[in-house]
Amino acid sequence: QVQLVESGGGLVQPGGSLRLSCAASGTIFGTNTMGWYRQAPGAQRELVASITIGGITNYADTLKGRFTISRDNAKNTVYLQMNSLKPEDTAIYYCNYRHWRVTVKYEYWGQGTQVTVSS
Secondary structure, eight states: OEEEEEEOOEEEOTTOOEEEEEEEEESOOSSOEEEEEEEOTTSOOEEEEEEETTOOEEEOTTTBTTEEEEEETTTTEEEEEEOSOOGGGOEEEEEEEEEEETTEEEEEEOOOEEEEEOO
């Protein structure tokens, strides 16, 4: 079982920056991927970015260049640095953890942290 605790969300003006953090605890396997998804009101959940244990990253094309994902494996923590924020970035941001055992995927989610971009 893996527990994920997010922090760092809040209200920010357009053009501002915010950094999200997500700390994982429990049974953490050596091979895993962590990432961030977001869901705006009335919209479907979408991938923001992910990063493997080895540091391989994957970004949504529209966000690449503004958002940066990183992780500290010693702390089992993933970060999302968000710059040049826009009102359309407003959403609940969810931390995601997943690993595979004998081709079976194990996936866990944080409760989400609200990010609001408004003037």
